[in-house]
Amino acid sequence: MLERARGKKRTEVTFVIPADGPHGPVSVVGDFNDWEPGAHPFVARPDGTRAVTVALPHEHQYGFRYLAAGDYWFDDDHADGHDGRNAILHT
Template sequence: MLERIRTKNRTEVTFVLPAGHPAGEASVVGDFNDWRPGAHPFAARPDGTRAASIVLPADERVAFRYLAHGDYWFDDEAADSHDGRNNVLHT
């Protein structure tokens, strides 16, 4: 799931994973962090979900995926689109 707060020049994006899925540590990786695993880890929220937030410039196209423990890559069905390999987000 994606949560967005847009202002004139930027968009704060919060990537959200459901409670318990996947088990173990996970992070969001993409163009915005040079695809570095662990650069934006998910943190637990009071409702049991996990989230990672980043601020991006407005009006950009960003590719991203999620990476969990054990080299498990997975997608976000709430992404704006998919380019055949990655999720795509339009800020």
């Protein structure tokens, strides 16, 4: 799931995975962090979900995916779209 908070120059996008998501470390990787695993790791929230927030410039499109331990890649079903390889996010 994606949560957004629009500021004057940037949109803060919070990527959220459910409590029953993959166990172990998970990070969001995409165009905004040069697809670097571990650059934006998810952190547990009080409700059991895990989340990470990234501030991104307005009016851009980014490809992204989630990477869990064991080289397990997965997509966000609530993304703005999919291009056949990656989930798509519009800021």
